[in-house]
Amino acid sequence: MTFQQFAFNNVMRNKRIYMGHFFSSTFAVMIFFTYGLISFHPNLQGELTSISTTMNTLGKIGFQVSQYLTFFFSFFFILYSVSAFLKTRKKEFGILMIHGMSHRQLNKLIFMENMLIGFFSIVTGIGIGLIFSKLILLISASILAINNGLSFYVPTKAMGLTGISFFVLFLLISLFTSRMVKVNELVELLKAEEKPKPEPKASIWLALLSIISISVGYAAVFHLSVGKDYMTSNQLLMLIGGGVVLVVIGTYFLFTQLSVYVMHALKKNEHTFFKKTNLLTISELIYRLRDNAKTFFIVAIISAVAFTAIGICAAMANAGWGERMSPYAFQYESYAGNPLEKQHISEIKQQLDDAHFQYTLVSPKFITTANGRTLIKLTDYNEYAKKFGYKTETLQHETDSLVILPKGLKPQEFAKLAAEKNIELNHGNVKVTLQIIKRAEVQELKGYYDSKIVVNDSIYNQVISQKLSEEYMVRPEVTEYGFIIKDWQKTLDVSKTLLKIIKPNSNDVNTPYSFSSLSFNWIEMKQQNGLLSIMTVLVGIVFFIFATSFLYFRLFTDFDRDHQQYSMIGKIGLSKNELKKIVTKQMMLLFFLPILVAMIHSSVAFAAVQYVAKFSNGGQDISVVKSSIIVLTSFLCMQIIYFFIIRSNYIDQLYKAMYQIEKSE
Structure with a gap:
């Protein structure tokens, strides 16, 4: 067996741990490819549509920034996941070195394993992106309100950019991680998993600080609705910024201190602690919450940002935001002495009559x-x-x-x-x-x-x-002159024709008239928000996948310790149903606590934005909350599906491992 085959077999043998890393990396590659697929599309190289000449430039800049964000977070995510895997394999590395493997060969092995996973992630990610490219283009055309759609093409530039970018990314990570394992003493490596963990402690003052910080941060955000009446723009920005900082600080201490403090409080309550299997559940959760606190904090904050951005962008594409600008489908303002007034009004009427619009x-x-x-x-x-x-x-x-x-x-x-x-x-x-x-x-x-x-x-x-x-x-x-049309969203073709005929010159203050089209302005705004929606949704999904993958890594990196622990407890009477209940309770808290915190943060932001939007629109209801509920519900459903899939897989793997231990004994 060659050294390359040995590296490949190592990856296959640890496929349970590497599976989440592989799929997350593949998804990041696919999203990066999707940005390139859209930004390099031939139909988007000139104007985005005939409406705005600047939208294409803004769109390209936005997609490039989103690509950089995806690449940047992918680097740190993959680096984190690989370093987490290496920690779980210290005992394996110690055994290899006992059998004669040198430090250089160990570094080479780790480098080859990472590059293998990287190569297959790149190929799989680009392949999946190509398979779904037509669907992606159809959805993008609908979001950007492009009537003629975006035709399919062979995205060679997107494929090349994605392949090269992620090859460099995996190469850098492989070079970093191959030098992460510092093996000074074999005994330390062999006994790495046997070191007992000290019981986590929590400070009541820091726990209280988390509650106070989040409460004051929420109050600052809600005070925006009152503060805008007497505060300057800079003061409002400072108010919002201060509120966000306080919420972030409070969230950090919520996971590192308050959650552990609550578990200790439950542990001291004998009635709760000794009820059925709560002793095992609570005792284990104290360690899991503290070990995963920083991961939960990152997941909660990133998810809250993604949820809020997606919800607001989705709301701004609503037709109500278009009606906010004007009650008229077409508005023509004519100043006294305008010689073209009758001609222009007659032309507007003629175009509407020809298109069979009632007005x-x-x-x-x-x-x-x-x-x-x-x-x-x-x-x-x-x-x-x-x-x-x-x-x-x-x-x-x-x-x-x-x-x-x-x-x-x-x-x-x-x-x-x-x-x-x-x-x-x-x-x-x-x-x-x-x-x-x-x-x-x-x-x-x-x-x-x-x-x-x-x-x-x-x-x-x-x-x-x-x-x-x-x-x-x-x-x-x-x-x-205001033309009121019920189905004003359908007047875009008429708008384009009239704009060519009337040709308003907004730069000339001496022009004796002005003309505007609600559908035209709404579509332009919808395209701007469509670009934001595509960027925020894709980046948000990447963050969400990374966040859930963090939880997957933390769950399976402790797998060997868990199945040995549960196997020992099983010998003194723990049934499979009780085991399933314990695992389910722990996994539910691990998977849903950070997402729940993120949703609460986002809901506060949505409520504040809803109030400001309603007030600035003269009391009319522009629903930010409605779109936000759809976004939050969608992500919650995704998390629930993901939870049941991982739960089923984890319990099956746990049963198999416990059965093998019993059989060997």
């Missing part, structure tokens, strides 16, 4: 006074209100007025405007004090930070008749 047209006129008041005359308002189903109003006295308060105000500003009883108008020779008789809740007329005042036609006509000098810099009267 409602509103065209209120507004004028802004010299002292910054935006006015709309009563007849325009009542016509507008009828079309939207609101109650029409009357103004009995000439100086009566109706105010529509804006959205997006801080509570103090809102209260100040709501308390006003009179409004001063100052526009040229027109100096009038208006009396507010009512405040109307017309969502469609609510602008951001700009109250609209409904006045009698006579007052409006007096204001518009004034000719002010250019020094006042007052905008002329504007007519706002």
Whole structure:
């Protein structure tokens, strides 16, 4: 048998331990390949779509950053997993050295084993990526709202970049890990597994600190909803940053101190501790929680970041965020003296009629006074209100007025405007004090930070008749044409045609009109969030797989000790059903405790974002929580499936090992 065959047989003999490492590495390779598959696609080398010329550049930068993140975390994950395996094989290495293996040969053996696993991970990962490449492109095209889709192609660049990158990664890790085993004394290696572990201890003060830190961190995040009313942007960022730091610190001490302290408390409770098999379960969990505390901490924090990012990106792709921008499918603002007004409005109507869209047209006129008041005359308002189903109003006295308060105000500003009883108008020779008789809740007329005042036609006509000098810099009267369409998401083709005809120039302040399309803006926003979603989902899944693999490694690295321990206990009466219950309870805590903590952290973040989103949208419900529940439920289901698969495999392996011990005796 050659040395290469010996290395291969070593990998196969330890396949139970290496299996999780192999599959996780394969998955990381596949995700890295997926980024390359999308970013190198021929259809994405120019513009992402005809909507935005900058989206492709932003997309490429985002995919590259995501690739770097995947590569970076893959390096440390694989390095960690390999070092964990080496620790469990110290006794094996000691036996090999007793039989004459040199230090150099041992390093060579470890190097070859790692490169073998790396090679097969690269080939398998790229192969699986190629098999599912068509499905990946179909899903990506749907998320990015690309109507023509992304055609299949042979991704040679993605294959080359993935193969070279991960070959270098595994080469570096193999060089590192082959020198990790320092064998000074054979006796130390042979007795590495026999060293007793000291009983873990926990500080009550650090345990309390974990609760206080997390509570204060949550309070800081929730205070965002109040703090934004009086704090500056920098202060808000410091508030959020401080809250996140406190939650991270609290989470670390939760796993290293509080969890162990709770187990010790249960151990001291004789009624609980001596009930059925709790003695074995609790005693073992004290050691497992302390040994895995840092792993749990990393899993919880990374998972919380991934869950939060994915949930928010998924919510922002909702159509409600598009409706937040405007109630109109098409909005055309025409300033007084615009020579193209009739032509453009006629063209919009013609295009909608040709595409068989039913629409409602509103065209209120507004004028802004010299002292910054935006006015709309009563007849325009009542016509507008009828079309939207609101109650029409009357103004009995000439100086009566109706105010529509804006959205997006801080509570103090809102209260100040709501308390006003009179409004001063100052526009040229027109100096009038208006009396507010009512405040109307017309969502469609609510602008951001700009109250609209409904006045009698006579007052409006007096204001518009004034000719002010250019020094006042007052905008002329504007007519706002709004086309209300129920299925506005389907108007993208019409939008593209109209944008070519009307060609609004937002850079020219002298342009007498402006035109915008809700579907156009929503699709662009959806594509931006689609890119974020693809990146965050893929990175989030990689983190999640790595996190669950950490748990797999920790479980199976203690396997030899576990089956010997349970075999000895089995001789004094522990049944297989009791063994299964003990193992299941321990595994449930190990697999679900960090994920549960991550979900609680994410839920707090979602609740805060939901409140801020709702308030900034004028009280309309933009559901962040709904999308977040879907994300959290999906990951929880994945974890449950993974748990049952690993549990079944672990118990089967445990039974086989215990049976072999009994048979040998």
